[in-house]
Amino acid sequence: MDKFGLPARYQGQQESVWEEYIQLAADYDPLDLGQGFPDFSPPEYIISALDQVIKDKDILLHQYTRGCGHPRLISILSKLYSHLIGRSIDPEKEILVSTGAYGALYSTMMGHIDQGDEVIIIEPFFDCYEPMVLTAGGIPRFVPLRYNNNNSSILKSSDWTLDPEELEKAFNSKTKAIIINTPNNPLGKVFTENELQMIANLCKKWNVICISDEVYEWLVYEPQKHIRIASLPGMWERTITVGSAGKTFSITGWKIGWAYGPANLIHNLHIVHQNSIYTCSTPLQEAIAIGFEKEFSCLGQDNCYFTSLPRQLEQKKNYMADFLTKMGMKPIIPDGGYFMIADWSSLESEIDLSAENDKYKDYCFTKWLTKNVGIQGIPPSAFYSESHKPLGEKLVRFCFIKEDEKLKKAAEILENWKQRNN
Numbered sequence: 001m002d003k004f005g006l007p008a009r010y011q012g013q014q015e016s017v018w019e020e021y022i023q024l025a026a027d028y029d030p031l032d033l034g035q036g037f038p039d040f041s042p043p044e045y046i047i048s049a050l051d052q053v054i055k056d057k058d059i060l061l062h063q064y065t066r067g068c069g070h071p072r073l074i075s076i077l078s079k080l081y082s083h084l085i086g087r088s089i090d091p092e093k094e095i096l097v098s099t100g101a102y103g104a105l106y107s108t109m110m111g112h113i114d115q116g117d118e119v120i121i122i123e124p125f126f127d128c129y130e131p132m133v134l135t136a137g138g139i140p141r142f143v144p145l146r147y148n149n150n151n152s153s154i155l156k157s158s159d160w161t162l163d164p165e166e167l168e169k170a171f172n173s174k175t176k177a178i179i180i181n182t183p184n185n186p187l188g189k190v191f192t193e194n195e196l197q198m199i200a201n202l203c204k205k206w207n208v209i210c211i212s213d214e215v216y217e218w219l220v221y222e223p224q225k226h227i228r229i230a231s232l233p234g235m236w237e238r239t240i241t242v243g244s245a246g247k248t249f250s251i252t253g254w255k256i257g258w259a260y261g262p263a264n265l266i267h268n269l270h271i272v273h274q275n276s277i278y279t280c281s282t283p284l285q286e287a288i289a290i291g292f293e294k295e296f297s298c299l300g301q302d303n304c305y306f307t308s309l310p311r312q313l314e315q316k317k318n319y320m321a322d323f324l325t326k327m328g329m330k331p332i333i334p335d336g337g338y339f340m341i342a343d344w345s346s347l348e349s350e351i352d353l354s355a356e357n358d359k360y361k362d363y364c365f366t367k368w369l370t371k372n373v374g375i376q377g378i379p380p381s382a383f384y385s386e387s388h389k390p391l392g393e394k395l396v397r398f399c400f401i402k403e404d405e406k407l408k409k410a411a412e413i414l415e416n417w418k419q420r421n422n
């Protein structure tokens with residue numbers, strides 16, 4: 001018996017793509033369009049809110065706060081989502097605040113998935129879902145989005161669609177939950193009302209919980225609209241929705257996230273949270289609450305950060321699509337989020353990947369790109385289950401929530417490489 005080894009519930013889990021690619025960036029110092037985070041300042045008011053909180057006369061703001069969410073934060077989250085979902089959300093019973101969306105997802109999986117439960121995961125998926133389901137004892141059932149662009153010259157994230165029959169076949173009496181992510185990381189796909197309705201109908205038919213990761217809920221490009229599946233008829237009762245302050249206010253390092261849903265489902269998350277995380281940073285939650293209070297007062301207006309950020313990103317998105325095209329890649333234009341997927345396969349004949357010996361070509365390509373061109377992207381096969389990884393092999397993911405200067409530099413680096421190789 002190996003007393004020093006990993007417990008059985010973690011065995012087989014590998015180093016994540018983040019561990020590997022953050023180290024790769026540290027070793028080669030490329031221009032980093034890999035892991036998703038903004039390299040520019042968050043809104044000024046959120047920084048001054050934190051500054052204000054730190055200096056506040058109320059010294060208890062430096063001490064533990066209520067375990068499942070700081071009162072001021074759950075209060076404004078309940079106001080905001082009650083308004084968005086169209087029903088009254090109980091701040092104490094129907095919300096959990098945790099360590100980022102990761103913490104909320106973890107409490108959701110541990111609080112609901114039991115040994116042998118089947119969990120449907122739509123691919124590509126944010127990579128932590130699969131290990132979390134496995135750790136909880138669940139059995140993942142993967143349903144990939146299929147790409148079909150009907151020969152249009154513009155490739156777009158909405159070209160990825162669910163095959164209704166494939167989805168339906170994945171449901172059975174053992175299905176406990178389905179995990180969806182809209183807007184999707186890495187594709188930038190925003191699920192349409194029809195697609196969400198199809199998922200909702202199957203959830204109701206098979207009495208399944210819907211775990212909806214909506215961390216990019218505010219990053220949607222016109223004319224698309226983000227639809228919360230919890231707001232569809234009969235779905236509130238069975239949906240846990242996950243959000244992130246990191247994505248909402250461009251503060252990924254603060255690591256505060258939440259889940260909301262009906263009291264009976266959120267209760268199970270509270271049970272997990274109370275003896276794992278117990279409570280999150282008080283001053284950060286207080287400052288985020290101040291940020292939400294401000295945004296709630298101007299929701300939908302031009303001066304609302306949730307309106308202005310996607311507008312600002314629209315230009316960066318177009319700029320990136322342009323320089324990737326010039327370089328010979330085929331970008332797939334996202335409807336949401338801050339990542340762009342591009343097909344790099346037409347470059348394959350021009351480059352020599354033989355020094356890289358990874359199993360999947362997108363890993364070889366992204367490593368080659370970091371080491372030889374000086375740009376870092378992320379290999380999309382990391383977001384697929386083992387048997388579907390080939391679906392991601394000819395793709396690469398780049399992050400565009402970066403300063404214009406940095407994007408310009410990326411364009412120059414790629415342009416120079418292209419010229420040297422023509």
Ligand code: PMP
Nearest residue numbers: 100101102126185215244246257
């Ligand atoms: N879900 C998705 C789809 C994400 O892209 C991220 C980004 N890290 C997370 C969850 C985790 O968010 P957080 O940083 O708030 O834990």
Ligand code: GLN
Nearest residue numbers: 018034035036037185378
């Ligand atoms: N969600 C971000 C991304 O996909 C950051 C990665 C992470 O949280 N591990 O790049």
